[in-house]
Amino acid sequence: MHILGLDFATKTGVAFGDAGSPPSRIQTETWSLPGGDADDVGPIMHAMRERLEDRLMRGVELVVFEAPYTAKHRNAMGRWVEAPNQTRRAYGFAAICEEAAYARGIPCLEIVTVTLKKEFAGTGKAKKPDMVLAAKRRGFIVANDHEADACGCFLHGVNVYAKQFAHLYDPINQFTRGRK
Numbered sequence: 001m002h003i004l005g006l007d008f009a010t011k012t013g014v015a016f017g018d019a020g021s022p023p024s025r026i027q028t029e030t031w032s033l034p035g036g037d038a039d040d041v042g043p044i045m046h047a048m049r050e051r052l053e054d055r056l057m058r059g060v061e062l063v064v065f066e067a068p069y070t071a072k073h074r075n076a077m078g079r080w081v082e083a084p085n086q087t088r089r090a091y092g093f094a095a096i097c098e099e100a101a102y103a104r105g106i107p108c109l110e111i112v113t114v115t116l117k118k119e120f121a122g123t124g125k126a127k128k129p130d131m132v133l134a135a136k137r138r139g140f141i142v143a144n145d146h147e148a149d150a151c152g153c154f155l156h157g158v159n160v161y162a163k164q165f166a167h168l169y170d171p172i173n174q175f176t177r178g179r180k
Contacts, residue, residue: 001162004055005153006065008093010044013146015154016055019162023139023169026154028147041088048093052100063101064157066149067110068094111156119159120152137171 001020007013010033017026031051035043056063068090072080094110101108114124121134128145135148138155142148155169 001157002059002061003154003157003161004060004063005150005155005157006063006097007146007149007153008048008065008068008090008097009146010089011144011146012048012051012093013144013148013150014055015140015147015150016058016060017154019158019165020168023151024141026140026151028140028142028150030144030146041085041092044089045092045096049096049100052097056100056104056106060101060106062107062109062157062161063097064109064111064153065094065097066116066153067112069113109157109160111153116149116152116156119156120148138169139171140169 002018003016005013005015012031012033014029014031015026031048033044033047033051035041035047074080098108111119117126117131118124120126120138121130123130126134128148131145131148131152132142135142135151138151140148140151142151155166158169159166
């Protein structure tokens with residue numbers, strides 16, 4: 001089963017490959033999307049759609065992405081607010097992904113950030129360096145935390161749809177790699 005794991009952001013983490021491949025053979029990359037800081041989110045949505053459609057046409061059978069999350073910050077008056085453009089981007093990426101996958105008959109899973117961190121790094125409070133370390137301990141080759149999160153999404157897909165290969169990505173049971 002060919003799985004695509006995604007960590008959406010202006011720098012989107014991507015992990016893709018076959019569930020039965022060793023972690024070092026799962027391809028990772030970071031998509032730097034244009035127009036992320038502007039008020040007009042059209043350019044970044046268009047870039048995301050193009051990248052997704054290109055990737056989905058390569059035999060993807062399952063897409064797993066981290067659920068949209070929007071951070072709150074204090075404004076000048078001390079009130080907690082969300083950045084509207086950040087919210088539009090976060091939910092827009094998820095919507096574009098689900099629609100593009102639906103059009104091709106590809107199932108999508110989303111995983112909540114806390115669950116992703118707990119499954120992948122062992123704690124729901126894992127920080128970016130913890131996620132990178134967890135990816136490397138599992139044998140993935142990642143350049144940054146975006147790719148590490150995408151590997152966590154990929155692994156969630158393995159755990160849900162291809163459990164027979166989960167042992168390949170288990171750092172504790174590395175001695176079982178290659179068996180079965």
